[in-house]
Amino acid sequence: MFPARLNRILPWIFLATGILALIQLVSMLGKFAAKSGLAAWFLHHRLEIAAGLGVAAAMAWLVVGLGALRRRNRLPKFLSERRWLMDILDRLTNRAELERRLAENSEPIFVDADALAATLKANVVGQDKTCVDVAAQIRRRLALKQRGKPVGVFLFAGPPGVGKTWLGKVLADALGRKLLHFDMTQFSAGGFGATSLFGAAKGYVGSQEYGKLTAALRDTPDAVVLLDEIEKAHSDVHKNFLTAWNDGFITEKSDGKQISTTRAIFILTTNAAIDELSDLSRQYAEDPDELRRAAVGALRGAGFAPEVLNRIDRIFVFDPLAGLDIARVAALEIERMISSYGLTVAEGGIDPEVLFDLMGRQQKIGLQASSRDLTRAIEESIADSLIAAREKGAKAVSLVKGPDGVRAEIAAAPGPAKLKAQEG
Ligand SMILES: Nc1ncnc2c1ncn2[C@@H]1O[C@H](COP(=O)(O)OP(=O)(O)O)[C@@H](O)[C@H]1O
Ligand SMILES: [Mg+2]
Secondary structure: OHHHHHHHHHHHHHHHHHHHHHHHHHHHHHHHHHHHOHHHHHHHOHHHHHHHHHHHHHHHHHHHHHHHHHHOOOOOHHHHOOHHHOOHHHHHOOHHHHHHHHHHOOOOOOOOHHHHHHHHHHHOOOOHHHHHHHHHHHHHHHHOOOOOOOOEEEEEEOOOOOOHHHHHHHHHHHHOOOEEEEEHHHHOOOHHHHHHHHOOOOOOOOOOOOOHHHHHHHHOOOOEEEEEOHHHOOHHHHHHHHHHHHOOEEEOOOOOOEEEOOOOEEEEEEOOOHHHHHHHHHHOOOOHHHHHHHHHHHHHHOOOOHHHHHOOOEEEEOOOOOOHHHHHHHHHHHHHHHHOOOOEEEEEEEOHHHHHHHHHHHHHHHHHOOHHHHHHHHHHHHHHHHHHHHHOOOOEEEEEEEOOEEEEEEOOOOOOOEOOOOOO
16 A cells, blocks of 8 residues: 555655765865864864764663663663662562552453354354353353462363364454464473573573563463463473463563463363373263363373373363364365465365365374365465466466366466366
8 A cells, every 4th residue: 555655665765865964964064174174173183083972872872772671671680770770660669569469450351251152163163062161161260350370271182183273363363362372392392492481590591581471471461372282392391381370470580570370361282182082072072070080081191290280270172073064174274275375266166076085085094184284285286376376367266176186277267277286
């Protein structure tokens, strides 16, 4: 849009004008100095002038630099404790304690569970029971007076590719809360993993910076914290979360400050113990409490520490996708993949044969198959033709299953141009 582009160009126009004005000024001063004998004066005092300019630059750097460091909480302690640099509340009271009291005293928040469930169900296919259950839990826990613990610590368990991570995102969106998404497979190695989440102790590498989780929760205390594939993280990393869930705060290692977790919602996802959990979920379909007890047993067997399981408020077991829901999710995935190429799917543009084929393959692979892997195979076979279609200015494509794989064809053109593409 024009105004946005203008906004982007304006600073450069100002800069160019400024440089031109400066050149003009310097040349005028030069002429004046030559005429008035000032040039000789400047030459004589060049050392003093250079020193003066240096001091001015250093002062400016100090002011700007200290401000930046202070904003990032990276000031050395002897400086950060100087009255003139401290946050008013850090200087005159115990800010952490005040924040904790505020969080405890926060008004209950009322959400309409039916409306929330409807939003979740509209976005997440084939998990209606879980969506209703999650919405009810969220309503109940937000309305409760806080007890020095997070709003909730929920575990989403089930096979891969059934919408666990997706429901976490949809939930954050529906609640209007920020999503802090951590892929826990990155923290499988213990030591350093915990450092990047919770900060490093003074004197260690990285201690000038807050951890990713502590910094994010300090800035948005009411976030939805999604700990994806929690079973992949090292048990030391798990242990670091125990105070977050038990005591309502995490400690930033670099400066020892406590960051409150009492307004946050923690969602853990896991693919562990799939077979057992889906059996249990069928067996105790009508009895969530008994399901929870049995699921805890199964997850313990899969290597979850008891103290972690004890702190989980509720376990939601996701069903494997069945029947047409597999096709629905696959179609959505294909649509999203194609839109990442700047194209849309023509109405009715996915050949049913493509989806039929995909469902068959998914059933053959079983619970471990995720629609993501299957659509990735399709993407590989049609990526080049999607790029070509985009280059030709196409807006929409359709996917057709031919004798030798899936093809992408430009849609809505008078005579659809065929593009070569094969599925491997
Ligand atoms: N039940 C579902 N409803 C809608 N989309 C889904 C569903 N399950 C999976 N998807 C799609 O597949 C992608 C991968 O699903 P994801 O939620 O990451 O699976 P997982 O259960 O392994 O966490 C999602 O981003 C979403 O686009
Ligand atoms: Mg996931």
